[in-house]
Amino acid sequence: MSLEFLITALIVVLVPGTGVVYTVAVGLGKGRQAAIAAAVGCTLGIVPAMIASVVGLAAVMHTSALVFQVVKYAGVAYLLYLAWQTLKASGPLELKADKDARKSLLATARSACLINILNPKLTVFFLAFLPQFVSPLAAHPTIEMLLHGSVFMAMTFAVFTIYGMFAAMVGEKVLRSETVMLWMRRTIAATFTGFGLRLALAEQ
Template structure:
């Protein structure tokens, strides 16, 4: 595993995407523990994409227009649904700090993060293009190397997302006291998810 891979992977993880926005939103509204659950769910949602890349299923997704489009529009619909939930202040994206933080509540938060990533076909295609670049030409077991790099990528994702969530939790404790701030925060997060949905809808393979 090269230093070039580690640096590139870290840069990719640090760039805000749907997972980061979701984890930050949960941290802002519900606190540190739920944000960790969100980070865990988003990280777990990477597993199918990595396995698909290793097993060659990502190539099938890349070449099959129908499968790609079906998964893409399922992802678009889910992002728009999250935007609607945010405006309604319901579900895992509620900015109510008195929301349910039981095991069931944390499971729901993690499950939403998992679905955000698993319903994004471009994530699978990304790993298909990304991981093989760092496989040495003389590699004895390319599949094992890809799995190892995928594991490191997941560890980076979880760590970075937890940091994002913890910071958002601290900010939320101080800024989410005004109803006006809460309203604008909901609108901003909702528009962000809707924007991600629109970008995914316009994405090509």
């Protein structure tokens, strides 16, 4: 595995996207465990895109306008749903601890996973990204692609966890007033809306 791949993958993971925003939001409001759950969900959400790129299904996503549009608008709808729910004080990103911790963590991980699954750009990205770092002389190119994808997922989990832990630390010290919570919800909701609109305008 080349140093070029590791550096490129790290840069890609570090750039804030919907997964990072979600993880940070959850960390701010619900603390460290919830942030880790979000990081796990975002990481698992990469699996379908990675498998699709390995078996060639991503090529269908890239060439079929209908499939791309269906997944794209499902992703847009979900991001707008998250934005709407975030605005609600009792929504899934409620900035306070939940009574049923286990159920809350599972819901957090599920939402994070769906954010990546419903992003067709991620599948197309893997189709273009992974093959670049597989040697044409490789005896088992599929295994190499899976290995590279696994390393990318490990980086995603590590970086997102760091983002989430930092957000949780800030949340413990800052989010003490209803006014701050209200503006935080509005900011996060606006961010999700922006990502949704950007996805809606995305082309293959």
